[in-house]
Amino acid sequence: MLNLIIFGPPGAGKGTQSEKIIDRYQLVHIATGDLLRAERKAGTVLGNEANEYISRGELVPDSVVVGMVRNFMSSHAGAGGFIFDGFPRTIPQAEALDAMLLEFNTAISAVLGLEVVEDELVKRLMLRGQTSGRVDDQDEDTIRNRFREYQNKTLPLQGYYSEQGKYQSVQGIGEIDEIFTNLCACIDTVKS
């Protein structure tokens, strides 16, 4: 199985590049942000609870997202591989993911980190907020809070996966296709 994590701060282009990667490598996309928004749209208890965190720019509790990922993976048991987008976002989530993959007799193949400077990210998110309708993209304080959460809780994952020899960093500014080509070069080195 080819299991990838697309890593990077909010607005780095994880969703855009994931779409292209799943097409080329026939992977199943797991985007926890999308799953949480779908729960909210469906009006579930989980969705309403999660929305309170999301609208403040805070991370949703680990137990909630880990449970959601577990359900998703169980319902896609025949998949040839997954790309995780927006997950894991904390060390406990990463540990839970490693344990889950082990249950499925597999592991993470590579972590692809998109490098983009913060000023560019704020610009992209404010622009996205004009069309996406996402409340968390429309307010600069909420956006800054998401970056703080990223710095404090998510960035330590670089060390976690570097220690496993799985972290690869890719420039996230430039033409979408050029970034995709660089990502594919990384993926092809780990693809068996």
Ligand code: ADP
């Ligand atoms: P972005 O990467 O642009 O911040 P996402 O759609 O990935 O967008 O996430 C939106 C929000 O959903 C996050 O700010 C957070 O509140 C919540 N969320 C998504 N994934 C996770 C996760 N793995 N752990 C905790 N919260 C999450």
